[in-house]
Amino acid sequence: xxxxxxxxxxxxxxxxxxxxxxxxxxxxxxxxxxxxxxxxxxxxxxxxxxxxxxxxxxxxxxxxxxxxxxxxxxxxxxxxxxxxxxxxxxxxxxxxxxxxxxxxxxxxxxxxxxxxxxxxxxxxxxxxxxxxxxxxxxxxxxxxxxxxxxxxxxxxxxxxxxxxxxxxxxxxxxxxxxxxxxxxxxxxxxxxxxxxxxxxxxxxxxxxxxxxxxxxxxxxxxxxxxxxxxxxxxxxxxxxxxxxxxxxxxxxxxxxxxxxxxxxxxxxxxxxxxxxxxxxxxxxxxxxxxxxxxxxxxxxxxxxxxxxxxxxxxxxxxxxxxxxxxxxxxxxxxxxxxxxxxxxxxxxxxxxxxxxxxxxxxxxxxxxxxxxxxxxxxxxxxxxxxxxxxxxxxxxxxxxxxxxxxxxxxxxxxxxxxxxxxxxxxxxxxxxxxxxxxxxxxxxxxxxxxxxxxxxxxxxxxxxxxxxxxxxxxxxxxxxxxxxxxxxxxxxxxxxxxxxxxxxxxxxxxxxxxxxxxxxxxxxxxxxxxxxxxxxxxxxxxxxxxxxxxxxxxxxxxxxxxxxxxxxxxxxxxxxxxxxxxxxxxxxxxxxxxxxxxxxxxxxxxxxxxxxxxxxxxxxxxxxxxxxxxxxxxxxx
Ligand code: GDP
Numbered sequence: 001x002x003x004x005x006x007x008x009x010x011x012x013x014x015x016x017x018x019x020x021x022x023x024x025x026x027x028x029x030x031x032x033x034x035x036x037x038x039x040x041x042x043x044x045x046x047x048x049x050x051x052x053x054x055x056x057x058x059x060x061x062x063x064x065x066x067x068x069x070x071x072x073x074x075x076x077x078x079x080x081x082x083x084x085x086x087x088x089x090x091x092x093x094x095x096x097x098x099x100x101x102x103x104x105x106x107x108x109x110x111x112x113x114x115x116x117x118x119x120x121x122x123x124x125x126x127x128x129x130x131x132x133x134x135x136x137x138x139x140x141x142x143x144x145x146x147x148x149x150x151x152x153x154x155x156x157x158x159x160x161x162x163x164x165x166x167x168x169x170x171x172x173x174x175x176x177x178x179x180x181x182x183x184x185x186x187x188x189x190x191x192x193x194x195x196x197x198x199x200x201x202x203x204x205x206x207x208x209x210x211x212x213x214x215x216x217x218x219x220x221x222x223x224x225x226x227x228x229x230x231x232x233x234x235x236x237x238x239x240x241x242x243x244x245x246x247x248x249x250x251x252x253x254x255x256x257x258x259x260x261x262x263x264x265x266x267x268x269x270x271x272x273x274x275x276x277x278x279x280x281x282x283x284x285x286x287x288x289x290x291x292x293x294x295x296x297x298x299x300x301x302x303x304x305x306x307x308x309x310x311x312x313x314x315x316x317x318x319x320x321x322x323x324x325x326x327x328x329x330x331x332x333x334x335x336x337x338x339x340x341x342x343x344x345x346x347x348x349x350x351x352x353x354x355x356x357x358x359x360x361x362x363x364x365x366x367x368x369x370x371x372x373x374x375x376x377x378x379x380x381x382x383x384x385x386x387x388x389x390x391x392x393x394x395x396x397x398x399x400x401x402x403x404x405x406x407x408x409x410x411x412x413x414x415x416x417x418x419x420x421x422x423x424x425x426x427x428x429x430x431x432x433x434x435x436x437x438x439x440x441x442x443x444x445x446x447x448x449x450x451x452x453x454x455x456x457x458x459x460x461x462x463x464x465x466x467x468x469x470x471x472x473x474x475x476x477x478x479x480x481x482x483x484x485x486x487x488x489x490x491x492x493x494x495x496x497x498x499x500x501x502x503x504x505x506x507x508x509x510x511x512x513x514x515x516x517x518x519x520x521x522x523x524x525x526x527x528x529x530x531x532x533x534x535x536x537x538x539x540x541x542x543x544x545x546x547x548x549x550x551x552x553x554x555x556x557x558x559x560x561x562x563x564x565x566x567x568x569x570x571x572x573x574x575x576x577x578x579x580x581x582x583x584x585x586x587x588x589x590x591x592x593x594x595x596x597x598x599x600x601x602x603x604x605x606x607x608x609x610x611x612x613x614x615x616x617x618x619x620x621x622x623x624x625x626x627x628x629x630x631x632x633x634x635x636x637x
C-alpha cells in the first residue's frame with residue numbers, strides 16, 4: 001500500500017532531526033524534492049529501521065563548505081547555540097553565514113555529539129568511477145572498448161581480432177558472443193568489450209561502472225572524423241580514459257591517413273607523429289594489415305598504465321550484459337575486476353543473487369575460477385541483473401537474499417520519489433559563495449557550427465578564476481539521448497541554441513534529472529552563466545499559450561470605461577494574462593489583461609464557451625472582430 005509521509009513527520013515520529021532522515025535518504029539514493037515521500041508500507045518500514053540505526057550512530061551528512069546556520073539546521077538546534085559553541089569552545093569568530101573550513105565544521109558538530117559524513121556537492125564523475133584496481137597487486141590485462149562513427153569498421157575490427165587471435169581451446173570450444181572476449185598474445189592478454197560505441201560506454205559509466213581502461217577510436221581513413229567520432233572523443237575525454245586511434249580502411253585507394261592525423265589535432269588529440277602523446281595505428285580490418293601493431297600498442301599503453309589487481313583480494317566485478325535464457329535461467333556476463341570468482345561462490349549482482357552453479361569463458365569452455373579482467377558467463381542467479389550492476393561476494397545465501405531484497409525495496413522507493421537530483425544552473429547560483437563551486441560542465445548543441453564556436457569564445461573570456469566552465473562536448477544538431485547520458489554521467493548541463501531535445505532525450509533527461517536549457521540568443525546563456533557564477537541567477541520565464549478570445553462587441557460604459565464584450569473560443573483566459581490582439585493579419589496590440597468580468601462579477605478565469613467582459617491595461621482601441629490570444633508567464637528555469 002503506497003503511503004505519503006513528509007520528512008519532518010518521519011523525523012518527529014522517530015525522535016530524530018530532519019537532517020538524519022535526509023542523510024539516510026541520501027544513502028539510499030532517494031531524494032525528497034519537496035520533503036514528501038510517496039512510498040509503500042514495506043519500504044517505509046525499512047527506512048524507519050535504517051533511520052533509527054543511523055540515529056544511534058549520531059551522524060549528520062553535510063556538503064563541504066557549510067555555514068554555522070546550515071550546520072544548526074542539520075543538527076536541529078538553535079542557530080545561536082551553534083554560534084556560541086563556535087566562538088566560546090572553538091574560538092572561531094564567525095557569523096551565521098560564514099563558510100567554515102570542513103575540519104571546523106566537524107569539530108563544531110562534535111560539540112553536539114555528531115560525527116560528520118561528507119557528501120558531494122555535485123555528482124563528480126571521479127567519485128563514481130573509482131577504478132577497483134588498487135595500486136598494489138599484480139599486473140592484470142587491460143579492458144578495451146572500441147568506439148567511432150557508424151560504418152567506420154568497429155564490428156569488423158572486433159571480428160578480425162577475435163577470428164585471428166582466439167583459438168579453440170578444446171574441441172567443444174565454440175566462440176560465442178557473451179559481450180566480451182580475451183585475446184592472448186605473446187606480449188600479454190587483452191580483454192575486449194564486444195559492444196562498440198559510446199552509448200554503451202557512457203551508459204555503463206552513468207551507472208558508476210568504469211570498466212574501460214583504454215578506448216580504441218576507429219576512424220575510416222577515407223571518411224575522416226565524422227560527427228559520431230567527435231561525440232566519442234568527448235565521451236572518452238570526459239571519462240579520462242586514454243585513447244588509441246585506429247585509422248581503418250587503409251586498404252582503400254582513397255584512404256588518406258595523414259588527413260585523419262591532421263583532423264585529430266583539431267580535436268586536441270596530437271598524434272605521436274606530430275610530437276604529441278596519442279598513439280595511432282594504420283590498419284585494415286579487411287586485410288588485417290596493421291592489426292598486430294595495434295594490439296602491440298594496446299599492450300604498450302597498458303604497461304604505461306600499470307593496471308593492477310589482487311587475485312587474492314576482495315572479489316569485485318561488473319555485469320556487462322545479462323538475459324533470461326529459456327533453458328538455463330538468468331545468465332550474466334560478468335567482468336571480474338578484482339579477486340577470483342569460483343564455482344560455488346555466493347554472489348550478489350544489484351538486486352539479483354545466487355550461488356555460482358556454472359561458469360563458462362568466452363569460448364563456451366566450462367571453468368572453475370575467473371581472474372581479474374576475465375569476462376565470464378555465470379549461471380545460478382535468481383533474477384536477471386542489469387549491465388553496470390556490481391558483483392559482490394556474500395558469506396551465506398541468506399545474507400545474499402537479504403541484500404538483494406533490500407536493494408529491490410530501495411529501487412521501489414527510488415522509483416516513487418525519483419533519483420537524486422543532478423546539478424542545475426540554479427543550484428550553482430544557490431550555492432552562494434562562488435568559492436564553493438569548482439566547475440560548471442556544459443554540453444553545447446547548436447544548429448550551426450558557428451554558434452558553437454561563438455559560445456566557446458565567449459565562455460573563454462569569462463573570468464574562470466572562481467568557476468571553471470568546461471564544455472565537455474559540442475556539436476551540431478538536436479540534443480540527443482547520448483548527450484543526456486554524457487551529462488548524467490558527468491554532472492553536466494545540456495545547452496541548446498536554436499535546437500531542441502529529441503523526445504527520447506527529453507524523457508531521459510527527466511528520468512536522470514539532467515537540466516536542459518535552450519536559448520535563441522547566445523548572450524542570454526552567457527548572462528545566465530555569469531549570473532549563476534555571481535549567485536544572481538534570475539528566474540527564466542516563458543510565455544505559454546493558454547487560450548483565444550474573440551471580441552464580439554465594444555461597450556462604452558460611463559463608470560468602467562471601454563470594455564470588450566468577448567467570447568472564449570479556445571482554452572481559457574485569466575486575469576493578468578499577457579495578450580496579443582490581432583485584426584486580420586495585423587497585430588494591433590501587445591499587453592496585459594487588466595480585468596475579466598462575468599456578467600456583473602469580477603472573475604479570475606473564463607474558459608472556452610463562456611462570455612466575458614475584458615479590459616486591458618492602458619489600451620482601449622479594440623474593435624469588434626479582434627482576436628485576443630492569451631499567454632501565461634511561466635517560470636522555466
Ligand atoms: P561499424 O558500424 O563501425 O561497426 O562498421 P562495420 O564493421 O560494420 O563496417 C562497415 C563497412 O565497412 C562494412 O561493409 C565493412 O565490410 C567495411 N569495412 C570495415 N573495415 C574495413 C576495412 O578495413 N577496409 C575495407 N575496405 N572495408 C572495411
